[in-house]
Amino acid sequence: MNPGSPSAPEFTTPSVAAIDVDRVSKIFRLPHERRTTLKEYFLHPFRHDGHEEQRALQDVTFRVEPGEFFGIIGPNGSGKSTLLKIIAGIYRQDTGTVKVNGLLSPFIELGVGFNPELTARDNIRINGTLLGLTRRELGARFDDIVAFSELERFIDQKLKNFSSGMYLRLAYAIAVQVDFDILLLDEVLAVGDAAFQEKCFASFDRFRALGRTIVLVTHDLGVVQRFADRAVLLIGGEMHALGAPDDVTEKYEAFASPIAV
Amino acid sequence: MVEATGILHAPRPGGIGHRLRILQVIVLAEFKLKYAGSALGYVWSVVKPLTLFTVLYLVFTRIFKLGSVSEFYAVSLLVGIVFFSFFSDATNQGMVSLVHRESLLRRMRFPRMLIPTAATLTAAMTFGVNLVVVVAFIAWERIEPQLDWVLLVPLLVELYVFILGTALVLATLFISFRDMGQVWELAAQLMFYASPIIYPAALLPQWAQEIVFLNPFVQILQDVRALVLYDDLPANNVTAPDVLGEFGRLIPVGVALAVFGLGVALFKRYEPWFAERA
Numbered sequence: 178m179n180p181g182s183p184s185a186p187e188f189t190t191p192s193v194a195a196i197d198v199d200r201v202s203k204i205f206r207l208p209h210e211r212r213t214t215l216k217e218y219f220l221h222p223f224r225h226d227g228h229e230e231q232r233a234l235q236d237v238t239f240r241v242e243p244g245e246f247f248g249i250i251g252p253n254g255s256g257k258s259t260l261l262k263i264i265a266g267i268y269r270q271d272t273g274t275v276k277v278n279g280l281l282s283p284f285i286e287l288g289v290g291f292n293p294e295l296t297a298r299d300n301i302r303i304n305g306t307l308l309g310l311t312r313r314e315l316g317a318r319f320d321d322i323v324a325f326s327e328l329e330r331f332i333d334q335k336l337k338n339f340s341s342g343m344y345l346r347l348a349y350a351i352a353v354q355v356d357f358d359i360l361l362l363d364e365v366l367a368v369g370d371a372a373f374q375e376k377c378f379a380s381f382d383r384f385r386a387l388g389r390t391i392v393l394v395t396h397d398l399g400v401v402q403r404f405a406d407r408a409v410l411l412i413g414g415e416m417h418a419l420g421a422p423d424d425v426t427e428k429y430e431a432f433a434s435p436i437a438v
Numbered sequence: 439m440v441e442a443t444g445i446l447h448a449p450r451p452g453g454i455g456h457r458l459r460i461l462q463v464i465v466l467a468e469f470k471l472k473y474a475g476s477a478l479g480y481v482w483s484v485v486k487p488l489t490l491f492t493v494l495y496l497v498f499t500r501i502f503k504l505g506s507v508s509e510f511y512a513v514s515l516l517v518g519i520v521f522f523s524f525f526s527d528a529t530n531q532g533m534v535s536l537v538h539r540e541s542l543l544r545r546m547r548f549p550r551m552l553i554p555t556a557a558t559l560t561a562a563m564t565f566g567v568n569l570v571v572v573v574a575f576i577a578w579e580r581i582e583p584q585l586d587w588v589l590l591v592p593l594l595v596e597l598y599v600f601i602l603g604t605a606l607v608l609a610t611l612f613i614s615f616r617d618m619g620q621v622w623e624l625a626a627q628l629m630f631y632a633s634p635i636i637y638p639a640a641l642l643p644q645w646a647q648e649i650v651f652l653n654p655f656v657q658i659l660q661d662v663r664a665l666v667l668y669d670d671l672p673a674n675n676v677t678a679p680d681v682l683g684e685f686g687r688l689i690p691v692g693v694a695l696a697v698f699g700l701g702v703a704l705f706k707r708y709e710p711w712f713a714e715r716a
Contacts, residue, residue, distance in 0.1 A: 267544060269710035283547070285546075290541050290544070290545035292471075307542075307546050
């Protein structure tokens with residue numbers, strides 16, 4: 178890697194913040210017509226690559242303190258999920274730095290990356306292992322994961338037969354069974370039913386009591402007001418507000434329905 | 439922090455133990471997946487190379503009379519086909535593995551190299567099943583095991599290193615150029631006929647031998663045959679030192695290591711962007 182180029186999130190201990198995001202920017206290059214086959218290169222060798230540059234994030238800077246519940250809100254396409262993926266080390270930012278202090282458990286795009294052809298049992302084994310559980314820990318926690326997801330009857334069925342709500346419950350159950358310091362949650366409340374939401378809320382309280390850090394991306398402003406210590410508002414990849422949840426959600430409401438204000 | 443919050447911590451992910459556990463669960467699941475839902479299961483992994491073997495054996499002994507060059511033509515051909523199937527399957531599965539698991543890539547952070555490694559190891563398990571058939575053929579031919587067969591171990595290691603390196607190069611290229619699928623299928627087919635699998639190595643002219651022995655696969659195959667079919671006819675029993683000189687084996691071994699180094703370097707260079715491009 179060149180010196181000065183953006184580096185992967187560093188997992189260091191001495192820093193104070195749980196997550197330190199410093200002037201992070203990210204541009205997606207989206208070709209107009211994806212030219213990924215050789216034939217297209219041969220047919221149109223001189224045609225310029227029709228890039229469309231989409232600015233996903235622009236100079237995003239904030240810190241999340243250990244034990245804090247941090248909300249990220251904003252309209253669709255505002256860069257919330259991209260930001261979460263950069264914090265999780267899944268995407269690489271173009272400029273800026275991200276420092277993460279502690280063990281991360283990511284819950285992104287409604288899941289933890291299941292293989293639909295495998296059974297729930299095999300998926301728990303694979304994803305639990307990917308998240309860092311040893312075989313013994315998996316054995317000890319397997320029943321807890323199944324119980325939390327309430328999928329006992331379906332545990333040996335292939336995931337392709339699961340509904341999206343069942344998917345979500347299983348993924349959440351795995352993500353929270355890791356001894357994480359920091360939990361990244363992307364739209365965890367979007368497709369679950371009321372009972373599952375209440376279960377999530379109960380677990381939020383439990384993690385807060387344990388001093389864990391939670392970053393939640395959501396459209397549900399009520400949840401942010403109820404649980405978050407602080408929040409950030411992203412619009413078009415830029416930060417429009419950072420601070421107390423009530424102030425930030427108020428700004429978002431003003432942006433979303435300007436006439437009402 | 440541990441004391442302050444009272445949380446018991448699992449060992450931090452990213453260590454070698456964590457990586458090995460990931461490889462183990464993925465390889466076992468993939469192997470299961472490959473043969474689950476098919477009536478004959480693992481039998482298929484043996485049927486495919488054996489069918490190819492039977493067809494080629496009949497064609498080249500009955501029509502082209504290649505069987506006369508060696509009493510071990512049959513087992514020699516089978517070794518060639520089984521080794522080539524391993525090379526071809528492992529590199530193909532390694533190439534497409536990242537794109538097939540893109541949903542995992544976009545949701546979790548883990549060393550990406552584990553995905554193509556797991557794919558090649560899954561192919562290695564099929565190779566292991568096929569080797570049982572090869573051993574049965576060797577027993578049938580009443581070839582007695584020799585002490586120097588332990589040299590098969592470094593040869594198999596070299597083969598795996600070459601395969602993994604090739605798979606890493608292909609997996610990186612396949613992310614951006616999906617045509618690599620067709621290109622590699624063609625290249626592998628050419629390699630099959632350019633290697634002394636069906637025909638004895640000595641049938642090739644000297645200049646052609648010097649070229650094909652640069653390929654680590656050919657060097658490994660011929661070394662394996664020389665070790666196991668030790669009293670084979672001279673036309674079959676040609677190894678790298680016969681063609682490339684006394685230290686000639688070092689050239690294909692060097693090629694295997696260079697391909698592996700290139701694969702690792704290329705993969706690491708583009709790894710941060712796999713999740714968004716796969």
